[in-house]
Amino acid sequence: MNQLLRFTTAGSVDDGKSTLIGRLLYDSKSIFEDQLEAVEASSQKRGFDYVDLSLLTDGLKSEREQGITIDVAYRYFATPKRKFIIADAPGHIQYTRNMVTGASTANLALILIDARKGLVEQTFRHSFIASLLKIPHIIVCVNKMDLVDYKQEVYDQIVEDYKSxxxxxxxxxxxxxxxxxxxxxxxxxxxxKMNWYQGATLLHMLESVHIESDHNHIDSRFPVQYVIRPQSIDHHDFRGYAGRVAGGIFRPGDxxxxxxxxFQSKVKNIFVGEDKVxxxxxxxxxTMTLEDEIDISRGDIIAKIxxxxxxxxxxxxxxxxxxxxPxxxxxxxxxRHTNKEVKVVLKEIQYKLDINSLQRIENAEYLNMNDIARIRIRTxxxxxxxxxxxxxxxxxxxxxxxxTNETVASGMIV
Known part of the structure; x- marks a missing residue:
């Protein structure tokens, strides 16, 4: 079965994120003829002497008109080795929240750096958000090498700066x-043009990055999403707990x-559909069944003793x-935490983070849009x-x- 790799793209404005995704889709033969024709026509209309592949990804009309990415666009493509979902997140500071959304489920972050400019403010900000969201893998793409005559020393300097x-x-x-x-x-x-570079291509890195160990297989967690009581003649006493395993490994007898x-019990059976596993x-x-009749409802968590x-x-x-x-x-x-929803009070804003300098701002009284802060809540x-x-x-x-029922913040428990 082909593994699915979710990755997010991040970079400053005009670093070429949309063009890179367009190039990945185009060179891996993941777009349809009519899509390509539309992009070719649109490129000609703008007077470009090349096919502007960024038009494949900037989906919103306002994005195409302004030539910038605003919303998180999800793109799907596949190669014989792997399936991919790309969360193309915007680069502007006022869209920090969109970047957090796009990165929250990613296994990997692609950070683009313009070879002419080197590391800029957005490089630090996006790398920090990737690290904050515990994205386990980063690929730094030094883009626009054609504009610096493919010079190795430019690339080496950027790699050294980023490493430090x-x-x-x-x-x-x-x-x-x-x-x-x-x-x-x-x-x-x-x-x-870059014979001095002996490493892998970007697609090869994406196909071969090791993501099996990204899931926590040590701490067993099963948030219950739904209690199944068919009440049918065949399954009179069946009581199963359906959900998605959030960590660890469960086996019958645990x-x-x-x-x-x-309450304590033992795992009786585990079903995928109607098949026991x-x-x-x-x-x-x-769906999991237990040896004992226990009162369990949505939002409860089953874990090892x-x-x-x-x-x-x-x-x-x-x-x-x-x-x-604010x-x-x-x-x-x-x-809302796993499948549970409870009331909560914001007790304290401990500090806000200046994402550019990574300094803490103490004594903050408000949280404004796109602020990243450490807070204490009481549920x-x-x-x-x-x-x-x-x-x-x-x-x-x-x-x-x-x-209003609007989602106002996403949070990571410290």
Missing amino acids: FSSKLEVSDIQFVPISALVGDNVVNRSE DVLVMPSG ESAFAPMSV NNHPQSDQDIDVMVCWMNQK TAVNARLLV AQALQYDSYRKNRITGSLILIDEQ
Whole structure:
């Protein structure tokens, strides 16, 4: 079965993100003839003497007119080795929230750097967000090598600069590749112009990056999404718990603990559809039955007895505030965590982060749109959670405005 790799793109305005994605789609033969014809016609209309592949990805009309990316666009393509979902996130500072959204489910971040400009403010900001969101892999694409005459020393300097900056980040796997998205050097096909570069092409890196260990297979977590009671003649007493495994491995016979009630039982059977399976691990969707009749409802978490999540009402969270309306201490909101929704109060804004300097801003009274801050919340009922570093599913949450039902913030439990 082909693995799915989700990756996000990040870079400053005009670094060529849209062109790079267009090039990936075009050179890997993932677009239709009519799409290509439309792009060729549009390029001619603008008086370009080349096919502007960025037009393949800038989907919104306002994006095409302004020549910038505003919303997160998701693109799907596949090669014989892997399937890919690209979250193409905008580069502007006022769209930080869009970048957080696009990056939240990614295995890998592509950071684009313009070879003529080197590292800029956005490079630091996007790399920091990738590290904050615990994206395990980064590929740094030094783009527009054609505009610096394919010089090795330009590339080497950027790699050195990025390495010294990234030593402060929590990303273990960083790779570098010199490319020209416009001409296609080292994107899908090897470049004839950079014989000094002996590494892989970008597509080869994307196809071969090791993502099996990105899921936490140690800490077993199963948030219950739905309780199945068919009440049919054939299945009179069947009571199954359906959901998606968020971590670890479950097998029939395992001793488990149900939270928050604290009841204990054993796993009886695990089903995928109607078929029994011998084990379940992230990110499988399964139905589980237990040996004992226990009161379990949506939002409860089934975990191993000797390894279970924390349970608390006071929780520290790094949030990205996404709403145009600012918020202050004592604001009342809803929190949605796995499949549970409870009321919550914003107790304290511990500090805001200046994303450009990575300095902490103390004594902040408000959170404004695109702010990234560490806050403390108090929930009406205890949440069962892990730190985001340990588990990106049980460690993440969203905050919702009670009145409008809008999502106002995304958060990572510290």
